[in-house]
Amino acid sequence: MLQAIDLTKRYEDQQLALDALNLEIKEGEIFFLLGANGAGKTTTINLFLNFIEPTGGRALINGIDVTKEPLESKKYVSYVSENVMLYGNFTARQNLDFFAKLGGKTNLTRDDYYMRMREVGLQEEAFEKKLKTFSKGMRQKVGLTIAIIKDAPNILLDEPTAGLDPKAAAELLQILVNLKRQGKSILMCTHDIFRAKNIADRVGIMKEGRLVMVRTREEFMEDDLEKIYMNYMQEMVIEKV
Amino acid sequence: MIKLFIKKELLENIFSFKFLIMFLLMFFSLNTAIFIMTKDYKARLQNYDILKPSKNEAFAITYPTPFSIFAHGLDDNICNLYQITFGGQIETGSQKQAINKIYNFFNTPDLLYIINIILSFCAILFASDLITREKEQGTLKLIFSNGIKRPAFSLGKWIGGYITLIIPIVLSVLFGLIFFIILAKIPFQFSDFIRLLIFLFFVLVYLAGFFSLGLFISIVSRSSAFSMFFSLIVWVSLVFIIPRSGNLVAKQFINIPSVQTIEIKRSQIFIKAIFEYINSHYEKSKIPQGIINQQNDKIREDYLNKLNAVESIARKITSISPASDLTFLCTDLCNTGFREEQRFKTFVIMFKEQVKNFDSDSDGNLVGDFTPFSYARSPLSDFFNLAMMLHFSILIMYILIPVILGYYAFLKFDVR
Amino acid sequence: MLRHLIIKEIQEIITNTRSLFVLLICILLIPLGLYVSSKEYEQNRAAYKDAKQMYEERNKDNKGMEFVAEGYIPPSPLSIFSSGLSVYLPNKITTDSRGVWHEENDYGINNPVALLFGKIDFYFIITIILSLLAFMVTFNSISGEKENGTLRLIVANAVPRWKIIFAKIAGSYTVFLISFLVGVISGLVLLALTTSVPILSVSYLIPFLVIMMISLLFLFILFNIGILLSIKTRNSGASITASLLVWVLIAIIIPKVSPMIAQIIYPIKTEEVVNKQKAMKRDEIRAESDRTSGELMKSIMSERGMNAEKLDFFNMGDDPNVKAALVEYDGMIVDVKRKYDEMEINAIGIIEKDYHNQQLVQQNISKNISRISPIGCYTYLISDLTNTGLIELSNIEYNARQFSSFTESEFYSKLRKYYKEYHIGFNVSKGIFGKVDWNSIHVPTLNTYNYPTMISSLGANWIDLLFICFYSIFFFAVSVFQFIKYDVR
Ligand SMILES: Nc1ncnc2c1ncn2[C@@H]1O[C@H](COP(=O)(O)OP(=O)(O)OP(=O)(O)O)[C@@H](O)[C@H]1O
């Protein structure tokens, strides 16, 4: 379970990147965070991972305050970052092996890794190839596998579908749905409204650091999600004028 | 088109962190060197004023040249005190006028040293990621997607990069010259500035060599971390390893006796002569100095020949490295090099010939009314000779070869 | 957890081309450096033996009070690790019947090329090449991972930061260490196989182990500085620039500039100027001595009603008056002369001592300045451990004194005894051999040259040792601390 209570972040340059965010993502729920570039999505994830200190409020993972017990809280979360380069001189399997061990999974065999990589749709021949020869999407898949292997109850994804081909993106979302069925709480930041419509349980739209709208599946299925999004974005344009 | 590239290169580099650091490093080290060496020069000048031989002293010593600020070279050897004593022997003063023993651990940081080591370092490193960085940033692809001719780009890169490299050097040297040399009233004549200009020209050629090498490495390597690393290896070999191993390799060819054994041989001759003199019951009125001198000279000559042979082999080997070529060129130019040392020594020997037949006092010092030793450093015209051209052409080779190789490598190189 | 991090670190470095180069350089250069230095040592040793032998042969029968004993100082066996000041150190002690001894250096400079460019010894390889490599290995250890995004992934796990940095330092240092040790071991094997240096004997191995320990600590300092710089810079381009700047500062600028700064802060004259001053003082005192003795003569003569200036000393005839005056003069002049001799010795001693003290002050100033750089500390420690450093200067003095008293007791005093007993004149070669057992007197040679023990060398350099330890702990702690605060975004 992921919780944000009045979570606020003001950067050193006084930029208010996140303004009193209140959010709760339950077990077995996929929450999609939409918003323009610079809206504060990555900031939210960074706060959950304690990469940055909040200037106000709290972020909780399974009820654990991430600023008070950062190490304990990180046991319950896995993370897929925006642009994963990983270790170029390691093979895909070596990369997985290392991060799996970091995540506390020390007794996995080679076959386990292969299985997981097959699940995300990596080609068999890529398993033992050095990562620096991978395409961007292939790297992204390895990054996803790392998150899956950790098998944490919460998953944070920052634009994971960027750079993936449509089939791969669809597969990724299918994997997310499977994970959700296993009872994981998933927070995914994305610009991909279509995918959000397909699988999200709830969708939030951020604007200038504020969560301006949250809709459940039922609500946004009635209205067209795309329309809602555009409306909010246009408001911004109007406001600015 | 080339102009555009040069402009872009200048703008991109001048505002980078790397340039700032490089500028600071160069400015700081060049000016510290000039400042310290100016002080050192003045101290040595004072020293010379005290030691300057008066009329009846058989001392050979010469003034330190202000150019030793730029290239100290063997000036300590040249400005040493040579005393002609009984039997025409030449006694050398303390070998290096090391006031402070710590000097001997770490040798003199003159301007040439800074240029040889630190600036070449800056040059090769600066160049070594000029291309790889563009590859990593992806800007190379963007540029070539516009149908740009590769030679134009590479030429622009070379010129732009080189200009950014030399701006801080020229500025720092000018600053140092104005503040430490002119304000300190170092006796420079107008003609000396010509020497300085030539010096600066050599330095720029030398740095162009390292810059081209770095650029070449940058073209053929894939990541900037690697190209920087590889440049460093090249730099260490050229600047440290080759010059330092020249002497060593040369010694493998020629077996040179140590000075100690020479010294012993010499005293053997002396003792033998004295014994002969005693045994002959003082018949001859004087100690057979002629024979002693003759034999001493022979030993000395023998030794010097071998030393010269080793030296010339070592010189040839070390010439492979541009750092040594620059050292040879600049020390000769500044009258602190081998040539000057040899010339000075022949003057000392001439002086010895003049005074050796004077009487000596009980301490073995020669006494008499001889004209004091005087010596003027060689004129600039002596500098231009075949050996100098050879060293200079090696410096040029270090620009040409990487540029040509790099040019072809860049034409074939795939942008991925 | 720590184990996995370390293993990954090692794997990552090994798969990098850079480590191959490091290994290659270590394997090529360290044996080369050791080999060259030991060849040079062998040469010096041979020259030393030659000189000693020639000296003994030449002086076999040269037994007289005017004989000047020469003690040849062997080159330090440990100089194969660091040549230090060996070119400038005296290699010969002379001492005469008055007990006056001198240290001399007649190595000369074999070749100016060596003077211009320096040598490749173990010390040079560590302080210049390996220090640079240490920076090259570490410069993107943190900033590189940040650029790759892997640092975020690692930190997103429940791993304490200190473990991450700990593993980083331990892993990369281990790999470096292995290359270094491989180089050193192949160097030792090469020495054992191709040179006569008994490198595997206890007398070599123990100091060598100590030198290695200090070298490893020294490299550890540079490692941590490299990692610290990698932490403090945001991308690997900036890291490499910063590392190189720091390297130039600590390897080149600080050590080289320190004596010059000391000379500016506390200027002193050169030895030749001081020699000149001594000569001037001597002349002054001698002139005064001559004047005084002249006056003495004058006053003695005038007491006896003679004018000293008009006397022709070479043609005095048998004037009893003059003779008596001269006898009186001879009786009195001894004291006068002795007084002036003492004065001369004192005055010169004061000049020398003053100068020596000034030198020491300046030396200490520059030593302290250069200690800002770990290379300064390392230099003083290693050169003293290999008996080629500053301690050796006073050690030679100590040995010279020993040799002088040895010569006195074994040679001159015996001679003196015979001279007294048999009233032998001064010229032995003229030979009044009589009952003297010449064979019982041997020409003195310096057979045992004492080096300070390793412990005392270490003890004398405790500041440097302390600094090296301090630097390693300090930079390690600062790196760990800075990484804990590191912003992984
Ligand atoms: N280190 C920083 N210092 C100052 N301001 C920052 C910093 N990082 C982000 N910001 C600002 O915070 C705001 C939110 O940034 P954030 O990265 O969270 O956006 P985002 O929603 O992830 O955008 P994108 O869709 O482009 O990834 C932006 O206005 C940005 O300018």
Ligand SMILES: [Mg+2]
């Ligand atoms: Mg973002």
